[in-house]
Amino acid sequence: MAQPQQSDGADGTGAGKPPLRVGMVGYAFMGAAHSQGWRTAGRVFDLPMNPELAVVCGRDATAVRAAADRHGWTDTETDWRALVERDDVDLVDICTPGDSHAEIAVAALAAGKHVLCEKPLANTVAEAEAMVRAAEEARGRGRLAMVGFNYRRVPATALARRMVAEDRIGALRHVRVAYLQDWLVDPAFPLTWRLRREQAGSGSLGDLGAHIVDLAQYLAGERLAGVSALTETFVRQRPLPAAPAGGLTAVGSAGTGEVTVDDAALFTGRFASGALASFEATRYATGRKNALRIELNGERGSLAFDLERLNELSYHDATEPAAHAGFRRILVTEPDHPYLDAWWPPGHGLGYEHTFVHQARDLVHAVAEGRAPEPSFADGLQVQRVLAAVEDSARKNSVYTPIAA
């Protein structure tokens, strides 16, 4: 035990509050993380509605029941179409691979549900456009849609956004971003669904690149105008998984199959303001496990963040006298840091999963207040357009490719 400032809200959680009944589709990694978010948000934050883990959906009845018990969901479904039609579901939370996002989201919005959709919004721009149209139409009926770029909700990135908005770094010159993982370095790693274009849409680009494109634009407060890109698939044949998991149909001959997505994507770009950006997304950065790193350099200061040290934000204030200036490590655990008033005393750090608690919190507030949540489906579409431009540029010998508006 350490410090006494922590005070618990005194009003209780569910008592007398309207419920927000969630139906979640998919229950693997993202489903587990979202479950933590929905289950915890109202225990920590004083929310205007009471999130309920109403129904979880998966194709295998036994498995989905076990997942429901494990993660705390009351009921189960084996067909997402049934789930989106249930009267006792207010919000559909889509945690499936990207190839099913559009169909589920459009149906859920049509059925009058709010929708939270995992990133990337879709596997293609066309799907994403359909989703945006559905979201706009639903908005007229008071239904809200949000895409799950959870890394906006790390307290340190939210603080970075606040500091940029306060003009603490001034005119932006550079944004450099990398999302480095290493789980494909071993050529014996099997050919999972994430390595097949038909399910995953793309490789590190959609998985990691989508995150960093969204985060870079969010922190910069402006959008990319164009990109120039290289992509590469280092290991083109991989062993098939022991059992076709997650719906992957066996492909290729003799126990191996073709990797049909990128292993790594590098791109440079220009922001609308003229600032330069560099991006790298890879699963081959040996020793880097989840190193999402972003740095912004402006005329008045700089900000830097590394997801592997997610409770810290690095800040350089260039308006200080040079003799005392330096990058400072802000431990983002103070009560006046974003999301932190409800958590622990200073210095008691949060983890990865808390981004999903914060996401749930923010979405509950938006629903209760009838406000459009951010990032919107339109934001998700724009990220998709950046990714499409990256793929276009890579196909066209890296030529600079404007982002479609």
Added chain:
Amino acid sequence: MAQPQQSDGADGTGAGKPPLRVGMVGYAFMGAAHSQGWRTAGRVFDLPMNPELAVVCGRDATAVRAAADRHGWTDTETDWRALVERDDVDLVDICTPGDSHAEIAVAALAAGKHVLCEKPLANTVAEAEAMVRAAEEARGRGRLAMVGFNYRRVPATALARRMVAEDRIGALRHVRVAYLQDWLVDPAFPLTWRLRREQAGSGSLGDLGAHIVDLAQYLAGERLAGVSALTETFVRQRPLPAAPAGGLTAVGSAGTGEVTVDDAALFTGRFASGALASFEATRYATGRKNALRIELNGERGSLAFDLERLNELSYHDATEPAAHAGFRRILVTEPDHPYLDAWWPPGHGLGYEHTFVHQARDLVHAVAEGRAPEPSFADGLQVQRVLAAVEDSARKNSVYTPIAA
């Protein structure tokens, strides 16, 4: 989303498992953290029993009801004596200030409950001795007792313990530990219960020092033989809090009161093996928010940990050729790291509160298997004896003071 290795257990949580009904006394900072632990453990780990947040106890009926709603407890009590007698409580979790630990724990054990008691075990050695006797007696009746030194359950410290046990650092030479906070630097910070000897027992010594004494001995795998100590109270008068919170009776004149505990405690010591140790516990280390730092140097290697970067363990392997040796930063998020098989993919860090999830997990296993959990009340008593020796030494001009056996 990032990596596909994460698989969810398939057996569900509560289904068919015996319950472990918890009654918690106190619901402030520690109560909130313990609630998270009890609520989450079975959602993440495949536990042999199903923890239930049965009853929470506090003196104010309205406030405790609100806390119950907030943190997810079913029922409430306003008298801990009633709680420990309830048939529908299997385990009593004591989250009150140290002056009530002994009375509640002894009563709960006598009433046939398992007990989890927050650290420090008690405010005096005599109280702690009574608790150990009660625990030993209850052990004969199959009831278990554990003290809540949660920092043993950071994956990085648990990994450090495993590596020491594997003899990776060899004969121990040095342990240096500091627990640095800064929330008392401002002389205007009010006189809370933590600054009064009658409730808190001691100041930074019992609050922070207890943690580092336990952690140092746990990681070293051996006990301190004696200590030499300095303590200090830098600010001796502080303003009284606006309202006498937490049972603090107003003391002193004209709106200020006397600080009757130490602000900082420094001590050196010798381990049984002859290794040297240095300890520092303070609430005046400006800019250090929750910096529990420990380093062990052995003949074959070294280990270092900093709670402000709790997902990392630093390790130097001195058996490597000097040309390639160096302190390595192990990101303690791999599946074969302690507790990590149930969490997220590599690189997706945990936070402070997860220590309480792990504590709940370990205690549930111990109860289900009838094993004595660690750290035991005897361990807590021994820490208390170290703290008593520290206070003795400080009173006696820092003379080296053996730890009572």
Added chain:
Amino acid sequence: MAQPQQSDGADGTGAGKPPLRVGMVGYAFMGAAHSQGWRTAGRVFDLPMNPELAVVCGRDATAVRAAADRHGWTDTETDWRALVERDDVDLVDICTPGDSHAEIAVAALAAGKHVLCEKPLANTVAEAEAMVRAAEEARGRGRLAMVGFNYRRVPATALARRMVAEDRIGALRHVRVAYLQDWLVDPAFPLTWRLRREQAGSGSLGDLGAHIVDLAQYLAGERLAGVSALTETFVRQRPLPAAPAGGLTAVGSAGTGEVTVDDAALFTGRFASGALASFEATRYATGRKNALRIELNGERGSLAFDLERLNELSYHDATEPAAHAGFRRILVTEPDHPYLDAWWPPGHGLGYEHTFVHQARDLVHAVAEGRAPEPSFADGLQVQRVLAAVEDSARKNSVYTPIAA
């Protein structure tokens, strides 16, 4: 004082050794650094020849005499043509801006001198080609030429090279490099010669980019095949310097002049082996003073270096069990690290200028042994071709541009 291992060589420095008489052209920043190198190398290392600071050359007689006295040169010249013809000069060290490198180097080689030429080798590929031809011809007459990419001679980068050569990181996947400075962030910084194409050749590209292209290829042990680039000049008009220093003729009207070089250059590329590379060179990275950072990821490991912490090399050994693996910080101060046997005991770090001491040491050995030193003029030309491809690509909408062979 700290450790006893340090032993001084017993043979003395100059006694009986042949001299290597150096004539240096230019005496500003680089001249000062080279002077330190020549003056110190034989005091620390046991060299086969005795470097003598014979003559320094500058246009202003008074200023060059003062510089000679300050930096320890015996004689002076005001015309480099006179210097290269002197019989008492064995080696010409060129520390002028890039626009004069080719002329001086070609003349010096023709005059039978060895040549050390600061980087970048030249301002154009054509000049560099002429220099390579001159160097090849001189080689036949036993005269040697080297280009001064001093960052190969940081002990940590030399160790990295050795570890790559030992195949410690395996098949290369990624190289990411940035050279970040911030001295142009202020729009009021004056228009020095470095911001004019006619003298500097290019901006951050030639100044910083040349360093990182060379270092990346050196460490990778292979060459770039092609690049795709963006360049930018953020501030296009700057105030003229108070006095036209370094030969800059005033340009522009009313006290300002045009910046005719790039402020920043971003490029991606492919190595011959298929590894991907990303490069960034900028003088607008607020708060980054001299942050040359390079990371290599291979199938068996990774290496990382940051010039702002130049005594450290970061190494991840991916062949270790995951439970104990991590980036280790090698303090590159051990006797069996490159260059370190002659310096201080472990942990006593070196600084920036020591790269020039090591450069002098290596060149003296090459001259004494009649071996071609590295990096050669051909290496410098190849870097120039990469920079030319960067500029080509930037002009052509970032299209991927192969490096001329």
Added chain:
Amino acid sequence: MAQPQQSDGADGTGAGKPPLRVGMVGYAFMGAAHSQGWRTAGRVFDLPMNPELAVVCGRDATAVRAAADRHGWTDTETDWRALVERDDVDLVDICTPGDSHAEIAVAALAAGKHVLCEKPLANTVAEAEAMVRAAEEARGRGRLAMVGFNYRRVPATALARRMVAEDRIGALRHVRVAYLQDWLVDPAFPLTWRLRREQAGSGSLGDLGAHIVDLAQYLAGERLAGVSALTETFVRQRPLPAAPAGGLTAVGSAGTGEVTVDDAALFTGRFASGALASFEATRYATGRKNALRIELNGERGSLAFDLERLNELSYHDATEPAAHAGFRRILVTEPDHPYLDAWWPPGHGLGYEHTFVHQARDLVHAVAEGRAPEPSFADGLQVQRVLAAVEDSARKNSVYTPIAA
């Protein structure tokens, strides 16, 4: 090459300046470092006198001649008594083990020389007192004496001192200091003179502890009032060195000898102001090569330094709003940092040996201006008294022991 701000002084070095003729006794590790200092100071700084490496002294004529050639000394002596009497020596620089400091220094001062004496000032308080008396008497004759606590002259520590003097950290609460090395971890390391009390005086205490006591008091701007200490010798018998080097007479039987000094010393203390201090000096901190670390916590801020990253100073400004506060890493390479106006552009770091260049610079200024240099022999004596109190306390069961005034 990087930045153009560097300008060379225009006045030259030796021309017309009075010489300061140095005679150095001893030429091992410290002698090499001092040689670098004397040789370089006037090449970098614009000094009022011209240091000349006049004479170096050692017992073996051949070896000292070789050392003179290596390090650039003109003449040699084999008897320090002859050296201190030479008319062509103005300043005697004592780089021998501590047992000869007093005799040489007293004789040199009596002979009318200025004296620079390596730390620790002496092996006993009595010797140090005699040296102070000699220095005071010589002061009347215009002769100056300084003790070589070179770590005051790291730019980062000098900046820290300046910031403390500017009251940037306010009322001091804590100083924690450790000097960690590991070169004795291996029990097979031989019994050198540093491990014998008769030559070294003490072990890590005098070697490392002297440095940190001086640095702590220097940075704090106040003195220790008392200490409580533990010392330990972990390995009591070590193999004798192959050849009796440095005057060590073989001791012990059968090829091993007794270690008669401490391996490690831990002590806590109180400053005059009531601030607390903790110290640790050891040669058994596996993996720590030269880790002199100091942190000061005051009511308004904190400062931290680590010699293994000597170009950095860490600073926390507690007067900042908590939301933006954090320890900042000041890269101490700016022109307005101590000593830095004469060196390289920002970001181009210095190394260990530069402390000796700065020491030479400061001493030359003091001599030229007739000012008493710091740290004085009296400062060195006071450090010796602290070390004596540490040994006293360690002998007396760690009892708190006031420092003699």
